[in-house]
Amino acid sequence: MRRPARAAALLWAVLAASSPLGAEEMPVPIAYLRQQVERPPVLSDLDPIPEDEGIAGARLGRDDNATTGRFLGHDYVLSVAEVPPGEDLLPAAREALAGSRLLLVDAPAAALLRLADLPEAQGALILNVGAPDDGLRGADCRANVLHALPSLAMRADALAQFLQLRRWTSVALLEGPFPDDRAWGAALRASTAKFGLTLEDDRPWDFDGDLGRTAQAEVPMLTQDLTDHDVLLVADETGDFGRYVLFNTWEPRPVAGSEGITPVAWSPVLENWGASQLQSRFGDLAGRPMRPKDYAAWAAVRSLGEAVTRTGSADPQAIRAYLLSPDFALDGFKGRALSFRDWDGQLRQPIPVVSPRAMIGMAPFEPFLHQSDELDTLGTDRPESACTAFGAAG
Amino acid sequence: MSRLLLSCATLLAAPAWAGEIWVTNELDDTISVIDTGTLEVVRTIETGERPRGITFAHDGSVVYICASDSDAVQVMDPETGEILHDLPSGEDPEQFALAPDGRHLWIANEDDAISTVVDVESRRVVAQIDVGIEPEGMAVSPDGKVAITTSETTNMAHWIDTATHETFANTLVDTRPRHAEFTEDGGRLWVSSEIGGTVTVFDTATQGELAKIRFEIAGVHPDKIQPVGFEFTADHGTVFVALGPANHVAVVNATTYEVEDYILVGRRVWHMAFDANGEKLFTTNGVSGDVTVIDVASREALQSIKVGRFPWGAALRPGT
Numbered sequence: 265m266r267r268p269a270r271a272a273a274l275l276w277a278v279l280a281a282s283s284p285l286g287a288e289e290m291p292v293p294i295a296y297l298r299q300q301v302e303r304p305p306v307l308s309d310l311d312p313i314p315e316d317e318g319i320a321g322a323r324l325g326r327d328d329n330a331t332t333g334r335f336l337g338h339d340y341v342l343s344v345a346e347v348p349p350g351e352d353l354l355p356a357a358r359e360a361l362a363g364s365r366l367l368l369v370d371a372p373a374a375a376l377l378r379l380a381d382l383p384e385a386q387g388a389l390i391l392n393v394g395a396p397d398d399g400l401r402g403a404d405c406r407a408n409v410l411h412a413l414p415s416l417a418m419r420a421d422a423l424a425q426f427l428q429l430r431r432w433t434s435v436a437l438l439e440g441p442f443p444d445d446r447a448w449g450a451a452l453r454a455s456t457a458k459f460g461l462t463l464e465d466d467r468p469w470d471f472d473g474d475l476g477r478t479a480q481a482e483v484p485m486l487t488q489d490l491t492d493h494d495v496l497l498v499a500d501e502t503g504d505f506g507r508y509v510l511f512n513t514w515e516p517r518p519v520a521g522s523e524g525i526t527p528v529a530w531s532p533v534l535e536n537w538g539a540s541q542l543q544s545r546f547g548d549l550a551g552r553p554m555r556p557k558d559y560a561a562w563a564a565v566r567s568l569g570e571a572v573t574r575t576g577s578a579d580p581q582a583i584r585a586y587l588l589s590p591d592f593a594l595d596g597f598k599g600r601a602l603s604f605r606d607w608d609g610q611l612r613q614p615i616p617v618v619s620p621r622a623m624i625g626m627a628p629f630e631p632f633l634h635q636s637d638e639l640d641t642l643g644t645d646r647p648e649s650a651c652t653a654f655g656a657a658g
Numbered sequence: 659m660s661r662l663l664l665s666c667a668t669l670l671a672a673p674a675w676a677g678e679i680w681v682t683n684e685l686d687d688t689i690s691v692i693d694t695g696t697l698e699v700v701r702t703i704e705t706g707e708r709p710r711g712i713t714f715a716h717d718g719s720v721v722y723i724c725a726s727d728s729d730a731v732q733v734m735d736p737e738t739g740e741i742l743h744d745l746p747s748g749e750d751p752e753q754f755a756l757a758p759d760g761r762h763l764w765i766a767n768e769d770d771a772i773s774t775v776v777d778v779e780s781r782r783v784v785a786q787i788d789v790g791i792e793p794e795g796m797a798v799s800p801d802g803k804v805a806i807t808t809s810e811t812t813n814m815a816h817w818i819d820t821a822t823h824e825t826f827a828n829t830l831v832d833t834r835p836r837h838a839e840f841t842e843d844g845g846r847l848w849v850s851s852e853i854g855g856t857v858t859v860f861d862t863a864t865q866g867e868l869a870k871i872r873f874e875i876a877g878v879h880p881d882k883i884q885p886v887g888f889e890f891t892a893d894h895g896t897v898f899v900a901l902g903p904a905n906h907v908a909v910v911n912a913t914t915y916e917v918e919d920y921i922l923v924g925r926r927v928w929h930m931a932f933d934a935n936g937e938k939l940f941t942t943n944g945v946s947g948d949v950t951v952i953d954v955a956s957r958e959a960l961q962s963i964k965v966g967r968f969p970w971g972a973a974l975r976p977g978t
Contacts, residue, residue, distance in 0.1 A: 331771065331791045331812040335828040538810065538834070541792050544769055573813070573830065595811070595834045595853040599903070600881040638879060 289339045292329075292578045294568060295360040296322050296344045296561070297379075298394070299353045299371035304442055306504040318370045318393055319344055320550035321558030325565025327549070332573050340569065358384050365580040368412075368564050370394030370557065373404070380406040389580035391564035393557060397447065401608040401644060405651035410587065410609040412564035413557065414529050416448055418643035420455035422527035422615035422627030423520055425641070428459045429629050432494035432518070436465035438487075438509065439499040445469075445522075449499035452521060465491040469505055483512035490514075497521040524619065527627065530559030531618045539597040563602065563611060567594050588654075599626060600639065608651040612639045677934040678975040680736075681942055681949055682709035682723065683966025689723070690949075690965035691975075692940065694933040697951055697963055703739040706732050710970045711753040711796075715778075716760045718976035722778070724751040724765070731765060731776065736975055746783050748774035753837075753971075755796040755805070757820070764805050766793035773807045773816075775823065785823040789816045795838035795849065799862065808835035808849055815849050817865060827865045832856045836886045837929075841912070842894045850885035850899065857885050857899060859915065869915040871899075878904045887929030891954065892936035898952075900927040900941060907941055907950075909957055919957050923950035931972035942969035 296319060303313070314320075326342040333340050343363065345356045353371055357379045360367055365388040369376055373395045380390055385408060392400065392411045401415050427435065435456060439449035456463045471486055487496065487509070496513055498521045500506030506523035518524060532543065532553035546554040546562075554562075570592065571583040586592055588609070593601035598614040605612055615627045628638045640646070676695030683690060687709060691701040706725025714721045720742065723732045730744040731751055750769035757764065762784065765774045771791050775784040790812025797806040798820065805818040808831070815835060817827040832854020839848050846868065847860040857871040873883045884902035890912065891898070899908040903926050909919035924943025931940050932954070939952040940963075948962045949969060 328791055328811050331809070332814065332830075335790070335812070335814060336830075538792070541768060541810075545791075570833075593833050593853060601833065601853045601855075637881075639881075 289337050290578060292333070292338055292340045292366070292568070292572050293364040294322075294326065294340065294342050294366045294368065294565060295364040296342060296368045297353070297357060297360050297371070298344070298346045298369075299375050300346060300349045301372060302349045304502055304504070306502060308503075308507060310507075311503065314550075314552055314555070316550065317555055318557040318561045320546070320552075321554065321561035322368055322393075322565050324546050324549050324558075325562040325569065328545075328562075328566055329569030329572075332569065336573060336576075338569075338572055338578075340565075340572075342565070353379060354382065357382060361385055361388055365389065366568055366578075366583070367391070368393050368561055370561070373397040373400050376400065376409070377404060377406065380409050387580060389568075389584050391567070393560040393564050398451065398644065401610050402650040405608050405653045407609075407653040407655075408584075410564075410567075410584070410604055410611070412567065412611045413560040414613060414615060415610060415643050416451035417454065418610075418613075419527040419529075419615055420448070420451035421458065421642045422617055423452070423525065424455035424459035424461055425627050425629045425632050426525070426527070426617045426625055427461055427495055427520070429625070429631065433460070434462045434464050434493045435495050435497050435520075436490045436493040437463060437497040437499065437521075438467060438469050440469050440502055440504060440506075442502045442504075444501040445499045448501045448522065452497050452499060464493045469500070471505070479508035479512050483509055484514045487512075488514040493517065495520050495525075498523050525617060525624060526619075527615050527617050529556035529613070529615065530554055531556075531616055531623070533618050533621060533623050534597070534616055536623070537597050537599040538595075542597045560611075563594065563596055563613075567592070567602075567604075567611070570594055605640070605646070607646045607649045607654050608644065609654060610643060612637070614639065615642055677977055679931050679933065679940045679949070680712055680714075680721065680973050680975055681940070681965050681969045682712050682971040684708055684710055684944070684968040684970040686966035686968070687725075688966045690969070692949060692963055692965075694938060694940075694974075697961060699963060699965060701739065702966070703734070705734075706730055706741075706744075711751070712971040712973045713754065713756050714973055714976055715756070716976070721973070721975070722754065722756070722763060724754060724971075726750050726752055726768070731763065733778070743781065745776050745778060745781055746774075747776065748772060748783075748786065752794055753796050755798045757798045757805075758800060758802045762798075762820075764796050764798055764807075766796045766807055768792050768794060768810075771809070773805075773818070775805075787816075787818060787823055787825065789825070790814050790828075794836055797838040797840055797847070799840045800842060800844040804840075804844075804862065806838045806840075806847060806849075808838050810834045810836070810852075813851075815847070815860070829860065829865050829867075831858050832870075837888060839888065839890065842890070848888065848897065850888055852884040852886055852902060855880060855883045855885065857888065857897075857910070871910060871915050871917065873899075873901060873904075873908050873917060873920075875901075875904055875906055875920050878906070886927075889930050889932060889939070892932070898930060898939055900930060902926055902928070903945075905943075907939075907952065921952055921957055921959055923952070923959055924948045924962060928970050929972050931974045934974060934977050940972055942972050944968045944970060 500522040596602040706728030708727035711724035731747040748767035752768040790809025792810035795808035832851035834853040888899040924946035926945040
């Protein structure tokens with residue numbers, strides 16, 4: 265029944281007729297640069313990280329942009345470059361910047377900063393899709409870097425709001441040994457204080473046996489002497505021990521943080537607000553569920569596309585100005601429009617609080633009010649921001 | 659015996675039948691039928707999976723239902739509630755519009771970035787037209803010459819010549835366009851943008867933008883004002899606009915484009931339908947699972963009617 269060839273031919277005819285540039289195509293080159301990292305070995309092999317994590321999201325964003333682009337004569341091209349673990353990111357970055365002034369970067373914070381400070385990167389627009397560090401949005405912020413991935417503080421605040429909403433106000437924390445675990449632990453501690461929860465106990469995870477075999481025997485005893493608490497927080501962003509803590513605690517307590525009740529940028533369990541369409545588009549393209557980094561990369565590319573559509577320009581400075589202006593609104597399939605904070609370049613967004621099988625709630629939660637935008641109850645708000653690179657902020 | 663009782667009941671009920679509003683319950687796979695006189699649910703009818711768009715044939719002989727997850731438009735006998743047959747609809751049909759000729763059904767295939775035109779008599783697909791991502795809103799001009807599809811992610815209204823099935827214009831609208839309707843004279847096209855929070859009015863002749871309507875409700879954050887479905891009153895002087903999670907319906911002057919009133923309704927209001935004489939408006943409230951009845955003259959909510967889970971579409975069954 266369907267006649268795609270004919271339909272496509274018609275569309276191109278339309279494009280030529282309705283394009284503001286006549287038959288001229290405006291190229292919009294976007295580069296995706298990834299620094300591969302060594303991951304510490306973890307106890308379980310159940311959930312390998314997909315090779316194309318993030319990149320698949322950017323590809324979907326490019327495809328989404330292309331649908332509007334083909335009507336307007338905007339040609340979105342995505343190029344991907346990867347650097348193996350331990351190798352320097354900068355030569356690849358210079359090469360990418362020579363071809364495109366719009367750059368998505370998935371790299372650790374230190375590498376991202378070195379890239380942003382390159383002379384070649386001045387005047388370019390970089391979107392951070394891989395580093396959740398709060399410092400990058402604070403004292404270490406850069407005017408040429410916007411952040412599509414939510415900060416650790418935003419996610420931790422979402423969880424703290426949820427716990428306060430449920431009146432599960434006393435918590436204990438188990439923190440893993442790796443830098444990512446400790447950064448997440450620090451964010452959880454800060455949010456605990458910000459939203460009036462009590463941190464009853466706080467200890468490092470220092471058991472080094474194989475929990476896959478002995479979880480039932482070991483975790484009850486390891487959690488037996490924790491000070492009484494409503495919820496056990498687990499900081500295990502490495503994905504190592506957390507999965508074995510669930511349902512093996514000495515006291516019957518919910519687990520939250522990196523396992524159990526988790527605050528995330530995106531999850532396969534989201535289906536409201538049109539999310540199921542995004543999920544199915546992504547599934548068709550990547551053959552797997554959409555992960556938070558995929559979502560960040562999708563949102564980054566869609567943000568660029570939205571700015572190009574509305575401004576008619578592919579100039580990084582014009583795009584940056586539009587993205588930071590009140591006119592920008594991205595439909596992120598999370599119930600509210602997404603926008604960028606003009607004091608630190610962070611993409612403002614609702615944070616789903618999920619279990620593995622369902623969305624539990626969507627932060628910000630109703631009781632948490634804000635004088636200008638409730639989304640700004642998540643993460644570092646304008647008055648607290650240590651970022652000075654964005655000028656207008658104060 | 660049971661047949662005799664049934665026909666007696668039908669006879670008894672017939673004189674009191676003022677009209678019916680049919681409401682699709684997205685998460686229950688049912689239709690709730692509301693009597694517009696008694697304001698009660700008088701029947702619940704099973705449908706295919708995830709029913710959303712609903713519209714009656716002009717003569718009321720059949721009702722068309724988008725069963726999105728069944729990938730079908732179902733054709734139902736409104737008397738018996740029986741599914742007569744399915745129409746080929748393309749994947750994931752969400753909304754549709756019946757052309758003035760009563761014969762061509764224009765269907766937006768949300769998951770497939772196309773619009774499908776089906777001949778309801780021959781039950782064949784007449785054309786499939788590539789449009790933007792997540793086509794959603796569908797409208798056909800009163801003279802039947804122009805069809806509109808809005809695409810949610812592409813953020814455009816696509817103008818289609820119904821004779822050639824070719825797109826002749828694509829106009830940008832604010833983020834996530836949902837619903838489109840022509841005015842009675844066909845001179846203007848209204849399009850709602852859910853995430854953009856606006857309704858745009860276009861001049862049909864030039865496809866130029868005439869007005870952009872914005873909404874503001876004290877105590878409700880602008881992000882929660884998400885215009886979706888809307889309907890013109892019978893005199894075409896007023897438009898009622900459902901504002902989604904703002905839980906209000908806006909009353910807009912169709913001439914001056916001024917917002918004159920806001921009416922509090924149930925949670926996440928989607929779509930709406932008037933009763934036969936245009937005195938009452940029935941809104942579907944997705945999250946609260948009910949329908950709010952609004953008195954059109956006084957612009958006040960009269961009562962809520964509990965229906966199934968996640969009511970979405972609403973249509974008046976033409977009187978007999």
